[in-house]
Amino acid sequence: MKKSPEELYNERVERITTAINLKTPDRVPIMLSFSTSFMARYGGVTVQELMYKPERNAEIREKLMEDFPECDTLGGGSMMITGPVSDALGQVLYKMPGKELSPHVPFQFVEKCNMRADEYDLLIENPTEFLVTKYFPRIFKEEWEKGPTRAKIAIIKGILAQNDYTIFWSEKRKKWRQEFGLPEAGGGFSKAPFDVLSDTLRGMRESCLDLYKRPEKVIKACEALVPYCVKYGELPSLLRRRETSTRRELRPQVGMPLHRGCVPFMSLKQFETFYWPTLKDVMLQLIAKGFICRPFAEGDWGPNMKYWREVPKGKVVLKIDRADMFKAKELVGDRVCLQGNVPPSLLEVGTPRQVQKYCKKLIDGVGEGGGYIMDSSMSVNEGAKVENVRAMIRFTAKYGVYRR
């Protein structure tokens, strides 16, 4: 008999929660996120359309839900970085499809320094004031180039556009729960303090030089950013909980993409000095407040894997990009739930049989005893063949059933 959306929802919540708790669920959960470019191709639209027209974005997302009901959550597709918000503010952090870039490619981050070295003290003393008075005029072209009236109107437009999106997606999430029984993996978002400093403030080049030129400032800045990273991570769930306190949900989760902490970017000694202490502090504070942290270890985190032993058991879902999943299972599988890592290259140039073989290896090795979630090693990429994505999902739903 066909299950109701409510039954499916509860089943999925139970499955994911059990895996996060490092126990054995009924089957390996499947939590996928799709890139904008894959979604655009799947739905027969341009990436530009996807980033400017949320209703098209939602339609394609719903098609994916219909076509792949085995997925326990379904994310990605740039729900918050949007064309209208970007244009209203004239932001320069990204080049956008259909504007500076071809309409068929995803947005591109522009690597740039937006904070001067002599501004460290202001950032440390009052980070919010620094962002509003120094950072915004540098990243919002409408603010710095077009005069005070247009600048104020630009901010109003940017906030209104963002609000439109927030309301739109909030309504859709409710609908997807009611009609598809789909829980929401997100909830909150945060980052490692060093990544906040390096990604969009100092930039890659300057932040790397700072490790040698002004290490004490980097440490102080990261420490100053900790409470803001915690508050930013918890606030969406707190605001939402005030509105809907009776709903049964997944334990509130905070996604954390980790950008510049692994070995190709810094040595283990630098990682221990500049990156890990404040990242760990943010996670421990969020965990103490009842959150599950979902760091996405982008790049090869193999050499940094041992540090994950320092987080509390069953409170972290570690999505792995390129590290060896089997070694990770051995090293930290009794502390953190592992997620990933079917390679994008395999989804792009492999065959369904090869994908199934890879998934079997993951399920047999990493999935043994639970504490594992099937996923691509990043979001499902532009070139991924649909038949390979289908093979990953359907095979896991069938072969990933645990025998009790």
Next chain:
Amino acid sequence: MSVYTPWKKKRKEIPKISGEEEVLKESWERYEEMAFLWIWSWVMR
């Protein structure tokens, strides 16, 4: 820290409140928090 202008400071700028102070405080703090989210979203990405 998610509130840039705390209610305590704002309260001093209002000479007299004829109704319930708690209603004003709740509203003030809610939108301070939402402003915090919007401002910080530009580095949390």
